[in-house]
Amino acid sequence: MTMKRSKSINLQRMRKTATPLATGVAATTLVACGGGQEAEVFANVDQCTDAYPELRSQCETAYEKALQQAADSGPKYSSMYDCSADFGNDNCRSYQHGSSNWFIPAMGGFLFAQAIDNRRHYYSSPVYTSYSRYSPYYGRWTTVDGHDYGRARYGSRVRVGNDAFKPKPKVTRTISRGGFGSSVSAKSSWGGSRSARSGWGG
Numbered sequence: 001m002t003m004k005r006s007k008s009i010n011l012q013r014m015r016k017t018a019t020p021l022a023t024g025v026a027a028t029t030l031v032a033c034g035g036g037q038e039a040e041v042f043a044n045v046d047q048c049t050d051a052y053p054e055l056r057s058q059c060e061t062a063y064e065k066a067l068q069q070a071a072d073s074g075p076k077y078s079s080m081y082d083c084s085a086d087f088g089n090d091n092c093r094s095y096q097h098g099s100s101n102w103f104i105p106a107m108g109g110f111l112f113a114q115a116i117d118n119r120r121h122y123y124s125s126p127v128y129t130s131y132s133r134y135s136p137y138y139g140r141w142t143t144v145d146g147h148d149y150g151r152a153r154y155g156s157r158v159r160v161g162n163d164a165f166k167p168k169p170k171v172t173r174t175i176s177r178g179g180f181g182s183s184v185s186a187k188s189s190w191g192g193s194r195s196a197r198s199g200w201g202g
Helices: 005-016 044-051 053-072 080-087 181-184
Strands: 034-044 093-099 100-105 109-114 120-127 141-143 146-150 157-163
Touching: 034 044, 034 120, 044 053, 053 109, 053 120, 080 093, 080 100, 109 157, 146 157
Parallel strands: none
Antiparallel strands: 034 109, 034 157, 093 100, 109 120, 120 141, 141 146
C-alpha cells in the first residue's frame, strides 16, 4: 500500500456524518465588516449544494480542501483517550501519515465563503466541535488554529477574521489532553489572539 492510498483512506475516515443542529441558509459573500468577514458553516457537500444548487463543483472542492487542511493542520494526539477527552467519544479517528500514527478529531463541518475580489473563487476552512461537556468548546465551532466561532449550528453565518482562510502551517507533533482547549480559550471569537502563541502545533 502506497502512502498516497493510505492517506486517502484515512481522510475518508475523518468524515463525520452529523445531524444538523439547525438549518436554513442564505447566500454568503465575504464582506469586510469591522475588520472581519462573513462565512457560512456546512456539515457536508450535500448541505452546501442544497443551499447553492448551482455551485455543486465549488462545494465539493471546498469540502475536500477543508478535509485536507484538517488532516494537515488540525490537532493531533498520541492516544484516542486524549483526543476523546477533548472532543468527545466517537468523535476522533486514527490517522496514519508515513511512519506516524496519530488520533485526530473528526471534521465537524466547513466554513464556506465567496471571495469579494473574485466571484468565481470560494474559500473554505475546517471547523470542529466537541461533544464532551468538560470541554471549553462543547457545542461550539472552533478552527484548526483555535478560534471560537460560537454555538455550533449548521447553516449559520459566522464572522471570521481576515486571516481565516490563509494557509495554516502543518502540524507534526502531538498535544496532550486539554492542550487544544487552552488554545481555544486564548482566542477571541474572531480576529486575533490574546496570546502570542497557541501552545501547540508545528
